[in-house]
Amino acid sequence: xxxxxxxxxxxxxxxxxxxxxxxxxxxxxxxxxxxxxxxxxxxxxxxxxxxxxxxxxxxxxxxxxxxxxxxxxxxxxxxxxxxxxxxxxxxxxxxxxxxxxxxxxxxxxxxxxxxxxxxxxxxxxxxxxx
Ligand code: CO
Numbered sequence: 001x002x003x004x005x006x007x008x009x010x011x012x013x014x015x016x017x018x019x020x021x022x023x024x025x026x027x028x029x030x031x032x033x034x035x036x037x038x039x040x041x042x043x044x045x046x047x048x049x050x051x052x053x054x055x056x057x058x059x060x061x062x063x064x065x066x067x068x069x070x071x072x073x074x075x076x077x078x079x080x081x082x083x084x085x086x087x088x089x090x091x092x093x094x095x096x097x098x099x100x101x102x103x104x105x106x107x108x109x110x111x112x113x114x115x116x117x118x119x120x121x122x123x124x125x126x127x128x129x130x
Contacts, residue, residue: 012038042089064115
C-alpha cells in the first residue's frame with residue numbers, strides 16, 4: 001500500500017522538515033498536513049505550502065506577494081496552482097487534500113514551496129510523482 005499522506009513541518013528558521021515529497025498515483029487522493037513548530041508570529045514567520053509545476057513556481061510566488069497575508073499570499077484562482085494550504089503561524093496546522101489525477105508521473109516537473117514574501121529561496125522542495 002502506498003502512503004497517501006505526509007506531514008511537513010515548518011520552522012522559525014524559514015525551512016521545511018523535508019526537501020522532497022513523494023506522491024504515488026495509486027493514491028487517488030493525497031493529503032498534506034503542514035505544521036509550524038516555531039514561535040515567531042504568523043505575520044513575521046508564517047508559512048504555507050503550495051504545489052505547482054516548477055516552471056510556474058516563481059511566477060505564482062511573485063503574484064502571491066501582492067495578495068497580502070489576509071489572502072495567504074496567494075492568488076488562489078490561479079489555475080497553475082495544483083494544491084495549497086493557507087498561511088499558518090506557530091502551533092497551527094493546515095491540511096490540504098487533492099486529487100492526484102492532475103499530476104503526471106515521472107520526470108522532474110513539480111515543486112512545493114512557501115509564498116510568504118522572501119521565503120521561496122529557502123522554502124522549496126521537489127515533488128516526485130510516481
Ligand atoms: Co515560509
